[in-house]
Amino acid sequence: MEHDVTCSCGKVFRAVSERARYCSSTCRSRASRAGLVGPKAAGPKVVAFGAVAATLPASEPDPERQAEPPLVSATRCELESAGRLNTALGQQAMLLADRMASPFASAAAVASLAKRHSDLMAALVPPAPGKPDALDEIAERRRRKAEAASA
Ligand SMILES: [Zn+2]
Numbered sequence: 001m002e003h004d005v006t007c008s009c010g011k012v013f014r015a016v017s018e019r020a021r022y023c024s025s026t027c028r029s030r031a032s033r034a035g036l037v038g039p040k041a042a043g044p045k046v047v048a049f050g051a052v053a054a055t056l057p058a059s060e061p062d063p064e065r066q067a068e069p070p071l072v073s074a075t076r077c078e079l080e081s082a083g084r085l086n087t088a089l090g091q092q093a094m095l096l097a098d099r100m101a102s103p104f105a106s107a108a109a110v111a112s113l114a115k116r117h118s119d120l121m122a123a124l125v126p127p128a129p130g131k132p133d134a135l136d137e138i139a140e141r142r143r144r145k146a147e148a149a150s151a
Pocket residue numbers: 007008009010011022023024027
């Protein structure tokens with residue numbers, strides 16, 4: 001049914017549709033740009049989603065900023081100086097070190113990982129005489145802790 005509608009520009013026009021609000025597409029697009037029309041309920045949700053997405057950390061971790069556990073860097077350092085880092089066993093030792101350094105590793109897991117790790121490192125890295133082995137010290141400390149926990 002036809003009725004008179006007052007557009008935002010002030011012009012009164014005769015409309016058929018109950019939902020007609022603007023006299024022309026120019027007025028409608030101007031109102032749209034001003035945020036007066038469109039699915040208003042969805043607007044804030046989209047904005048909120050964008051804000052959340054913006055605060056999410058990047059999916060790829062920055063290797064420069066991610067601190068490596070001391071055990072892992074010690075393992076890497078020793079393997080590198082022995083020229084064994086890029087060997088299958090060297091990478092296995094790295095993996096063991098990584099698992100051992102994980103805060104989620106159980107005491108029992110650390111104990112067996114430390115044993116495998118020590119064996120691998122002993123086979124891969126020639127002993128440096130006179131130099132205290134920080135890595136073995138860490139492994140030994142964790143092993144003792146694991147033993148104390150299981151006792
Ligand atoms: Zn108008």
